[in-house]
Amino acid sequence: MSAKTALITGATSGIGAATAKYFAKNGIHLILCGRRQERLTTLKEKLENHVNVHTLSFDVRNKSAVKEAIENLPEDFQKIDILINNAGNAHGLDTIQDGNTDDWDAMLDINVKGLLYVSDSIIPKMIAQNSGHIINIGSTAGKEVYPKGNVYCASKHAVDAITQGMRIDLNGYNIRVGAVNPGMVETEFSQVRFKGDSDKADKVYKGFKPLQAEDIADIIHFVVTRSYHVNIADLVVMSVDQASSTIVNKK
Ligand code: NDP
Numbered sequence: 001m002s003a004k005t006a007l008i009t010g011a012t013s014g015i016g017a018a019t020a021k022y023f024a025k026n027g028i029h030l031i032l033c034g035r036r037q038e039r040l041t042t043l044k045e046k047l048e049n050h051v052n053v054h055t056l057s058f059d060v061r062n063k064s065a066v067k068e069a070i071e072n073l074p075e076d077f078q079k080i081d082i083l084i085n086n087a088g089n090a091h092g093l094d095t096i097q098d099g100n101t102d103d104w105d106a107m108l109d110i111n112v113k114g115l116l117y118v119s120d121s122i123i124p125k126m127i128a129q130n131s132g133h134i135i136n137i138g139s140t141a142g143k144e145v146y147p148k149g150n151v152y153c154a155s156k157h158a159v160d161a162i163t164q165g166m167r168i169d170l171n172g173y174n175i176r177v178g179a180v181n182p183g184m185v186e187t188e189f190s191q192v193r194f195k196g197d198s199d200k201a202d203k204v205y206k207g208f209k210p211l212q213a214e215d216i217a218d219i220i221h222f223v224v225t226r227s228y229h230v231n232i233a234d235l236v237v238m239s240v241d242q243a244s245s246t247i248v249n250k251k
């Protein structure tokens with residue numbers, strides 16, 4: 001069987017970067033996406049001993065940039081077997097009455113519309129090749145709503161709905177569609193949520209053993225390596241210390 005190629009959004013950090021490393025070790029060629037080109041270049045240099053790596057720097061909110069980048073991929077990277085829709089973040093943690101409308105825009109534009117723009121460029125390729133695998137990174141925040149999570153939770157509930165919608169609409173095209181929904185994972189996520197306030201960000205993961213990006217990468221690799229007729233439609237994963245968004249066994 002010939003080697004597969006995966007396009008990973010949000011590959012400059014956290015879950016996306018860990019998945020890129022995991023895929024490279026296991027012979028999956030890579031198209032790495034993110035805004036921070038320097039980080040993409042460093043990762044490419046690290047991984048291209050194992051597999052072919054191409055980088056694409058765009059903001060997923062920029063519809064025409066997304067389209068142009070994916071339409072103009074070099075020949076060797078035009079067949080995309082796996083799409084990991086991972087780019088996203090929370091911006092702020094506020095009650096709805098104290099919410100910042102710029103944060104709301106960011107979460108809905110990146111986590112929801114950005115995921116749609118990237119998918120819109122890749123789904124026609126998968127339909128034409130009669131194969132493909134789309135994994136959307138949702139969240140436990142897409143399964144329940146927690147205090148001050150309002151719009152972030154809404155964005156991840158949207159990802160849940162879009163995943164279901166994709167699976168329904170793409171049924172019959174031999175394309176697998178599923179979601180991986182992590183609980184708390186120690187990445188740059190909270191740094192972004194709290195706008196660089198490291199004290200606040202570090203506190204989120206203190207007193208218990210949170211998931212690591214590598215744990216999610218391992219699961220994503222498991223999902224993509226099942227027999228082709230097996231589609232893992234929806235997977236929720238939490239630390240043993242976490243029972244729900246608000247119940248975390250902190251010492
Ligand atoms: P990180 O902050 O470590 O990584 C986020 C990634 O998204 C970065 O690579 C960043 O790249 C990219 N990104 C953010 N905004 C944009 C944008 N506008 N355009 C393009 N890329 C963008 O967080 P995680 O690894 O934790 O998050 C990855 C996914 O996992 C997100 O969808 C998040 O919601 C989800 N998730 C995270 C959990 C956690 O607890 N950490 C739990 C459940 C789900 P760059 O800045 O270079 O553009």
Ligand code: 8X3
Pocket residue numbers: 138139140141149182183184185245
């Ligand atoms: C990220 C997990 O609980 O911080 O999606 O919202 S949480």
